[in-house]
Amino acid sequence: MKALVLPAVAALVFVASGAAFAQMDHSMHGAAMVKPVTATAATPKADATAMGEGEVKKVNKARGTVTLTHGALPNGMPPMTMAYKVKEASWLDQLQAGQKIRFATDPADGGMTVTRFELVK
Structure with missing residues (x-):
């Protein structure tokens, strides 16, 4: 009887740990872990309309x-x-091919829309 209980308990533990593992957020696979920065008086909040160059x-x-x-880009895009x-x-x-611009993107859509631009002289 003991020989049957041990495999049954092991199987139950395996299934329970698999279910917990499946519920974990895996969206950061392959990405470096970055600690979020909280704005303070010494580190002001980043400007949401900061512009990159392109x-x-x-x-x-x-x-x-x-x-x-x-x-x-300032939003972290490589x-x-x-x-x-x-x-x-x-x-x-x-806009024309070859122009240098400074631009801002909309973080709400993952930065896929240019919301502001200016020509670089």
Whole structure:
């Protein structure tokens, strides 16, 4: 009888630990653990409209996007080249490949929309 109880208990522990493991948040796999910074008088809250710098690679009026190559952005996005939506479609008339710009993105959509830009002279 004891020989049957031990495997049954081991199986129960295994199943229970698997269920707990499945409920864990795994969204940070492969990412470095970063401790959040709380704003204090010594470290003011980061400006939500901080701007990064980039270069216009392509303007796609049909899709309403501008492809930018940029360095690391204030929102934590690493350097890359990607297509961004723009807040105002008329901005696409002002942008041309090769221009250097400073731009801000909307954190609500993961930073995929340019909400403000200015040409760099």
